[in-house]
Amino acid sequence: MFKAIVSAETFQEVLGSVEALVEECKIHLDEDGISIRAVDPANVGMVDVHLAAEAFDMYEADGGLIGVNLVRLSDIAGMASSGDVIELELDESTGKLHIQLDGLEYTLALIDPDSIRQEPDIPDLDLPAHIVIEGRDLSRGVTAADMVSDHIALGVDDEAETFYIDAEGDTDDVHLALGRDQLIDLRAGDAHSLFSLEYLKDMNGAIDADAEVALELGEEYPVTIRFQLANGHGDVTYMLAPRIQNN
Amino acid sequence: MFKAIVSAETFQEVLGSVEALVEECKIHLDEDGISIRAVDPANVGMVDVHLAAEAFDMYEADGGLIGVNLVRLSDIAGMASSGDVIELELDESTGKLHIQLDGLEYTLALIDPDSIRQEPDIPDLDLPAHIVIEGRDLSRGVTAADMVSDHIALGVDDEAETFYIDAEGDTDDVHLALGRDQLIDLRAGDAHSLFSLEYLKDMNGAIDADAEVALELGEEYPVTIRFQLANGHGDVTYMLAPRIQNN
Amino acid sequence: MFKAIVSAETFQEVLGSVEALVEECKIHLDEDGISIRAVDPANVGMVDVHLAAEAFDMYEADGGLIGVNLVRLSDIAGMASSGDVIELELDESTGKLHIQLDGLEYTLALIDPDSIRQEPDIPDLDLPAHIVIEGRDLSRGVTAADMVSDHIALGVDDEAETFYIDAEGDTDDVHLALGRDQLIDLRAGDAHSLFSLEYLKDMNGAIDADAEVALELGEEYPVTIRFQLANGHGDVTYMLAPRIQNN
Numbered sequence: 001m002f003k004a005i006v007s008a009e010t011f012q013e014v015l016g017s018v019e020a021l022v023e024e025c026k027i028h029l030d031e032d033g034i035s036i037r038a039v040d041p042a043n044v045g046m047v048d049v050h051l052a053a054e055a056f057d058m059y060e061a062d063g064g065l066i067g068v069n070l071v072r073l074s075d076i077a078g079m080a081s082s083g084d085v086i087e088l089e090l091d092e093s094t095g096k097l098h099i100q101l102d103g104l105e106y107t108l109a110l111i112d113p114d115s116i117r118q119e120p121d122i123p124d125l126d127l128p129a130h131i132v133i134e135g136r137d138l139s140r141g142v143t144a145a146d147m148v149s150d151h152i153a154l155g156v157d158d159e160a161e162t163f164y165i166d167a168e169g170d171t172d173d174v175h176l177a178l179g180r181d182q183l184i185d186l187r188a189g190d191a192h193s194l195f196s197l198e199y200l201k202d203m204n205g206a207i208d209a210d211a212e213v214a215l216e217l218g219e220e221y222p223v224t225i226r227f228q229l230a231n232g233h234g235d236v237t238y239m240l241a242p243r244i245q246n247n
Numbered sequence: 248m249f250k251a252i253v254s255a256e257t258f259q260e261v262l263g264s265v266e267a268l269v270e271e272c273k274i275h276l277d278e279d280g281i282s283i284r285a286v287d288p289a290n291v292g293m294v295d296v297h298l299a300a301e302a303f304d305m306y307e308a309d310g311g312l313i314g315v316n317l318v319r320l321s322d323i324a325g326m327a328s329s330g331d332v333i334e335l336e337l338d339e340s341t342g343k344l345h346i347q348l349d350g351l352e353y354t355l356a357l358i359d360p361d362s363i364r365q366e367p368d369i370p371d372l373d374l375p376a377h378i379v380i381e382g383r384d385l386s387r388g389v390t391a392a393d394m395v396s397d398h399i400a401l402g403v404d405d406e407a408e409t410f411y412i413d414a415e416g417d418t419d420d421v422h423l424a425l426g427r428d429q430l431i432d433l434r435a436g437d438a439h440s441l442f443s444l445e446y447l448k449d450m451n452g453a454i455d456a457d458a459e460v461a462l463e464l465g466e467e468y469p470v471t472i473r474f475q476l477a478n479g480h481g482d483v484t485y486m487l488a489p490r491i492q493n494n
Numbered sequence: 495m496f497k498a499i500v501s502a503e504t505f506q507e508v509l510g511s512v513e514a515l516v517e518e519c520k521i522h523l524d525e526d527g528i529s530i531r532a533v534d535p536a537n538v539g540m541v542d543v544h545l546a547a548e549a550f551d552m553y554e555a556d557g558g559l560i561g562v563n564l565v566r567l568s569d570i571a572g573m574a575s576s577g578d579v580i581e582l583e584l585d586e587s588t589g590k591l592h593i594q595l596d597g598l599e600y601t602l603a604l605i606d607p608d609s610i611r612q613e614p615d616i617p618d619l620d621l622p623a624h625i626v627i628e629g630r631d632l633s634r635g636v637t638a639a640d641m642v643s644d645h646i647a648l649g650v651d652d653e654a655e656t657f658y659i660d661a662e663g664d665t666d667d668v669h670l671a672l673g674r675d676q677l678i679d680l681r682a683g684d685a686h687s688l689f690s691l692e693y694l695k696d697m698n699g700a701i702d703a704d705a706e707v708a709l710e711l712g713e714e715y716p717v718t719i720r721f722q723l724a725n726g727h728g729d730v731t732y733m734l735a736p737r738i739q740n741n
Binding site: 072075076079102103104105106107108109 | 423425
């Protein structure tokens, strides 16, 4: 059993954060909210999203698991106007999800969850550097890096107490360094890792400019990227594997 | 003889409504206003537009007939800024239409009307169901249907007193039902017909979100779609032939 | 030595005016400001830009010459938000230009000036007709002309005291005539020349709608197009060679 009413904006944000990595996903419909975990086909990027029951206007579920075409579901949610709510109801007899928005009923065929790539185990890494940064600043660095390279280094300069974004192209370089006063928070620690810009761009695209984004970094370790949705009733964690540095 | 001044916005709306179906058309320049009737090459969609002399700031005509390249004429009218007027004058000696807007003079070569597809006779059908709906609601249904299918059913549920839009895709369905309170008017009667979404999308594109759109429907009959322009001094009627239902 | 701080908007305008013609250029870093002169590969259009030291928030230079990839530099400047300033500093030891905007450091590899097309000598023509026109009016004529043709005539009707833009297509024509009252200034004189619309469109794209644009025209002579930037502390001159009229 699953029946819920949620603001279109919140639902769009949840779907968008997962769509950054995959086109299909499993959604857990638990008593305390919905959860999605997914990993991209190359096993480079993972996402873990939870939207608590409190984020919904109405929420009833008892622990089901459904598979959905995210692109399709996202298109439907995208038809909502700002301020609209979306009503979701699972019809277990037909295996379809009924979606209502502003009088419009959409019947979405579900996908057999077993046919969808297995959900990843997201490792709990104890990484040395913690940074909290505004979404717009992360975005600025990612966009600039994209002008010169297809990979990007994220790191912390322990002495200077700065978080930095570096990209080295064939001829040109980009460097963004943010000190304590330009960050929301910084727990310095040696950290420097190289990442695929393609993945980071997609993840960054799902992050609001106003969001507080928590990064955890190490030396050639994955980065975790966390931010909240729906006034704190939802949270998204991305994990992105490092690229091997070829110095 | 033909000489007229009209608001750019009104003229753009008239041209746009015809451009939804054809690229060239004949325009009747009658004493009481201009009229255009056209049918698409596949004989599926027809349009009948009349813009009364009262819709113009100045209007003088004595019954001519011209052929125009609608795409070209629409591009010219599209150069006008909001609030501009367009001056039109036919030069019968050269067979050209002079178009002035904001100091710009455009000389448009006309097309021999005999070389343009014949104007359709638009049948006067006495259809059982009459619906008056806001442009934005029709648009919402058409856009949603387009996500799942290339055809769309329009119908009236006589008992429930609702107008509905249905689209059935290979896996997903869309359904929009609007009751009396969500419609501007409804004269219920058994009606259900299937239409090509491609045509309906083009017609819908010419209809303002704020427009009152009058639909007439029957059982596997064409739909007529009527709306007004220029504060009621202009009106557009589309007629769209039904698709054969393959149940 | 070169070190400067300039408003992002001004810098973008300077780069954009040159980018209308070439992708690489030499920049003279003189004591009194920067200068760029360039000619397109076909030797049809030239540009001469000067931005005075007064246009900068800070300016120090002693006469260097650098070669830059304009497209790249323009992309970087384009990352600035409205109101941002851009800091430029030449590192002569590495031959790189350091560009800072809002904390972001961009290191741009320079191009050997000798590998860039030679700067043109811009002839000082004493042309009979002088017109000063608003950017938006020039733009309107260019856009309309583009609908019918790939060349455009600019001229002055000495008797009628009008500046005109003419374009003759295979079937349709465009004519824009502006009298004294619609121009900012006019010194009439016989003038009529035909130009490639492709070039004029690119030049026009770099001119603000609000700009006062000074044109000088003759009989089958090049046109010079001048406008100012940065509150009069910068100026741009385009010169466009006429096309041979094939009457």
